[in-house]
Amino acid sequence: MEVTLRYLIVLSITLIEVALIPYLIPTYLGQLSAFLIIPLALFINGVVFPFILESMFSSFAYALSIVTLLTLFNVSDLLAVTYYISGLGVAFLIMFLTRSLWERSTLTIRRLNRRPDSKIFLLTFVLSILVYWLTKSVFLVVGVIVDCVFSSFLGEFYLALLSSLSWILLPYLIIFEPKSYNGPSNQIYIGTIEKVLIKGVIPGIFQSGYRYKWVNERGKFYIDFNKMKNYNSVIIGSSGYGKSTLARTILSQIKIDYIVFDIHGEYSDIPGKKIDMSVNGLNPLSLFERSPKQRSTEIAMMLKSVFGLGNIQTMTISNLLIEAYQEKGIYDEDRSTWSLEPPTIRDLITLIQRKKVAAINSQDINQLKSIEPYLLFLDSNVFLGKEDIKDLLRGQVVLDFSKVTTSHIKYIIMESVLISIFNYMYNEKSNTLKRLIVIDEAPFLLEKESGERLAERLFAEGRKFGHGFIIISQYSKKLERIINNATLVMAMRLSEPDELSYISKIIGGRYINAERTIYESLSGLERGMMITRDITEDEVIIVRIDGR
Numbered sequence: 001m002e003v004t005l006r007y008l009i010v011l012s013i014t015l016i017e018v019a020l021i022p023y024l025i026p027t028y029l030g031q032l033s034a035f036l037i038i039p040l041a042l043f044i045n046g047v048v049f050p051f052i053l054e055s056m057f058s059s060f061a062y063a064l065s066i067v068t069l070l071t072l073f074n075v076s077d078l079l080a081v082t083y084y085i086s087g088l089g090v091a092f093l094i095m096f097l098t099r100s101l102w103e104r105s106t107l108t109i110r111r112l113n114r115r116p117d118s119k120i121f122l123l124t125f126v127l128s129i130l131v132y133w134l135t136k137s138v139f140l141v142v143g144v145i146v147d148c149v150f151s152s153f154l155g156e157f158y159l160a161l162l163s164s165l166s167w168i169l170l171p172y173l174i175i176f177e178p179k180s181y182n183g184p185s186n187q188i189y190i191g192t193i194e195k196v197l198i199k200g201v202i203p204g205i206f207q208s209g210y211r212y213k214w215v216n217e218r219g220k221f222y223i224d225f226n227k228m229k230n231y232n233s234v235i236i237g238s239s240g241y242g243k244s245t246l247a248r249t250i251l252s253q254i255k256i257d258y259i260v261f262d263i264h265g266e267y268s269d270i271p272g273k274k275i276d277m278s279v280n281g282l283n284p285l286s287l288f289e290r291s292p293k294q295r296s297t298e299i300a301m302m303l304k305s306v307f308g309l310g311n312i313q314t315m316t317i318s319n320l321l322i323e324a325y326q327e328k329g330i331y332d333e334d335r336s337t338w339s340l341e342p343p344t345i346r347d348l349i350t351l352i353q354r355k356k357v358a359a360i361n362s363q364d365i366n367q368l369k370s371i372e373p374y375l376l377f378l379d380s381n382v383f384l385g386k387e388d389i390k391d392l393l394r395g396q397v398v399l400d401f402s403k404v405t406t407s408h409i410k411y412i413i414m415e416s417v418l419i420s421i422f423n424y425m426y427n428e429k430s431n432t433l434k435r436l437i438v439i440d441e442a443p444f445l446l447e448k449e450s451g452e453r454l455a456e457r458l459f460a461e462g463r464k465f466g467h468g469f470i471i472i473s474q475y476s477k478k479l480e481r482i483i484n485n486a487t488l489v490m491a492m493r494l495s496e497p498d499e500l501s502y503i504s505k506i507i508g509g510r511y512i513n514a515e516r517t518i519y520e521s522l523s524g525l526e527r528g529m530m531i532t533r534d535i536t537e538d539e540v541i542i543v544r545i546d547g548r
């Protein structure tokens with residue numbers, strides 16, 4: 001057989017394998033292909049190629065191209081190369097036992113060139129530049145050079161040409177057909193996948209179970225909210241590593257309504273109306289379609305959380321509120337009155353002052369006095385907003401809290417807006433995501449008991465009504481009760497050991513060794529990188545976020 005034809009056959013086999021394996025990986029066999037199909041293919045190649053090429057040396061030279069294939073399929077460790085080499089070993093044995101083949105093969109050794117072929121050096125130069133231009137990979141360039149030099153000593157120009165060409169063709173086939181995560185429709189592009197966590201081929205000797213390691217991956221990472229079990233996600237990471245940037249990347253592409261709780265004024269450049277909460281404000285005593293009694297309890301509980309009030313103070317406020325609603329003609333039993341204009345904090349203070357004058361015993365006066373300072377503290381123009389909250393929150397909205405001066409007021413507005421979202425949410429069921437709510441600096445809300453309870457309910461019940469949440473936090477404290485209802489946890493660099501182990505456990509799932517590997521990487525992630533579990537592939541990946 002012609003030498004050229006032999007190399008063409010070998011190259012074609014490799015290319016067919018490369019073309020077929022990507023179709024097998026995502027669809028049918030998942031990670032199994034990396035552990036079964038590739039090693040098997042490599043072993044068979046190792047056995048068959050020496051017979052086709054009629055040379056052990058050429059087959060070995062070709063092994064370098066095989067390394068490319070391995071690298072591209074993330075089976076980049078030396079262990080995997082041994083599948084091919086062991087195949088060569090089997091071929092060697094067969095050749096040795098069948099003397100004729102052995103003799104033909106050893107002819108190559110005798111043919112070894114002492115003076116390398118200059119044509120091949122020129123070829124090396126051209127191919128190296130081409131490979132670098134196409135792939136920007138020094139690894140592949142080194143592969144071409146080694147392959148060519150090896151072939152030049154064999155004096156086989158075609159081997160140099162064909163096996164080097166495979167260093168270009170293999171990456172070309174894969175680079176230009178990246179593995180797609182989550183399909184092309186309804187997607188939000190997040191960035192490029194750089195690594196994927198895979199289970200090692202052999203169980204660890206000094207530890208129980210398989211060891212996990214990161215291998216290079218190529219592909220794009222998308223979020224498709226409608227494919228999520230619930231629409232909730234958590235973004236966690238130390239300050240300055242890109243949490244808000246990631247949220248902005250999502251929001252700048254999303255087509256549906258959203259509400260962003262922007263605590264530090266970091267979302268001014270995304271689409272949508274920006275509302276300065278220090279100016280517009282809203283009346284926290286609005287009913288938001290609740291009954292006056294329910295709403296009075298909610299407000300009293302909120303003030304209890306904010307100021308750490310006692311039970312008697314909380315009850316006093318609740319009763320006062322019911323009275324204040326009644327003074328405005330709003331009654332629990334008459335639903336038609338619920339749409340009347342609600343009282344304000346200022347009305348509540350006036351009511352206390354009137355009641356103090358009218359009180360007949362000192363106990364009543366003292367109770368009223370004990371809550372008065374808190375209400376006076378909240379007597380702010382911020383709470384005199386007359387705009388209908390429903391109109392305020394329609395469409396794509398950024399609620400800018402950066403100019404609201406006191407944290408108590410900030411919190412009360414936040415909780416009131418969330419309660420209104422919560423109450424209006426029940427009006428309509430939905431099978432798709434209709435509105436995304438982004439809460440930056442979530443601990444600010446979650447540290448208060450009433451805020452935590454509210455967030456927990458919203459997280460658990462939002463899906464049915466087409467509401468999804470993105471909770472952003474620097475630490476996991478207080479996230480425990482909501483994180484289990486989050487489909488996607490996107491973690492950036494963390495440094496606290498407790499945080500690291502908690503989040504690694506969440507992302508790593510039930511595999512203890514995976515958790516260890518994630519822990520180590522999470523503590524050293526660069527800015528703009530994250531570790532997450534891809535929900536469609538169920539793979540843990542490292543993504544470089546395309547920040548906007």
Ligand SMILES: Nc1ncnc2c1ncn2[C@@H]1O[C@H](COP(=O)(O)OP(=O)(O)OP(=O)(O)O)[C@@H](O)[C@H]1O
Nearest residue numbers: 238239240241242243244245246527528545546547
């Ligand atoms: N993916 C990215 N690509 C490029 N630059 C980024 C990326 N992510 C973040 N940065 C840069 O890092 C800086 C901090 O980012 P960002 O404000 O998003 O961090 P953060 O985690 O939200 O911080 P904080 O918790 O303090 O709000 C910004 O200057 C931003 O431009």
